[in-house]
Amino acid sequence: MLSTAIKRLGIAVSVSMAIGWAGAALAATAEKETVVVAKLYKDFAWQAMASQADLFGEDLAHQQKATLEKYFAPALAELLIKDAACQIKHQGICNLDFDLLFGSQDPRVTDLDITALSPGRVSVVFKDPVEDKKTRIDFEVTQVAGVSKIMDVIYRNPEKVSLKSVLSRKIP
Numbered sequence: 667m668l669s670t671a672i673k674r675l676g677i678a679v680s681v682s683m684a685i686g687w688a689g690a691a692l693a694a695t696a697e698k699e700t701v702v703v704a705k706l707y708k709d710f711a712w713q714a715m716a717s718q719a720d721l722f723g724e725d726l727a728h729q730q731k732a733t734l735e736k737y738f739a740p741a742l743a744e745l746l747i748k749d750a751a752c753q754i755k756h757q758g759i760c761n762l763d764f765d766l767l768f769g770s771q772d773p774r775v776t777d778l779d780i781t782a783l784s785p786g787r788v789s790v791v792f793k794d795p796v797e798d799k800k801t802r803i804d805f806e807v808t809q810v811a812g813v814s815k816i817m818d819v820i821y822r823n824p825e826k827v828s829l830k831s832v833l834s835r836k837i838p
Contacts, residue, residue: 703780710725711775
C-alpha cells in the first residue's frame with residue numbers, strides 16, 4: 667500500500683516537472699518570437715516619425731534580401747523583394763501601397779505594445795494620437811533553422827488582411 671502511494675507521488679512529481687519544463691520551453695519560444703518582432707520595430711519604426719531616407723536609410727519594404735531575411739521567412743522576404751523590384755520597374759505602386767509595420771500610408775503612432783498571444787503568434791497594438799484609435803497587427807512567426815522568423819503579417823482593421831496575400835496578387 668505504501669509503495670503504491672510512493673509510486674503515485676513519484677508520477678505526480680514527474681508530471682508536474684514535465685508540465686513546468688514544457689511551460690518554460692513555451693515561454694522561451696514565445697520570448698524568441700516576440701524578440702524578432704520587437705527588433706523589426708526597433709530597427710524600422712522610425713518610418714512613423716520621419717520621412718528622411720537620406721538620414722535613416724531605406725524603408726523596410728525596400729531593404730536588401732539579407733536584411734529582410736533577418737526578420738522574415740524566405741518566402742515572405744522574396745515577396746517583398748519582388749514587390750520592391752516591381753515598384754522600381756514601373757516607377758510606382760505595385761501590390762504594397764502602405765507601410766507594412768503600421769498598416770497605413772501615413773502612420774502616426776504612440777503607445778506601441780508587443781505581446782506574445784500564443785506559440786507562433788505575436789500581436790502589436792498601437793494608438794493613433796490624432797484619432798485616438800487603436801490598431802492591432804498580428805505577426806505569424808515560425809522557426810527557420812532554429813531562428814524565429816515572421817512568415818506573415820495579419821492586419822486586423824477593419825477586416826483581416828494578410829501581407830502574404832497582398833504581395834501574392836498578380837500585378838496588372
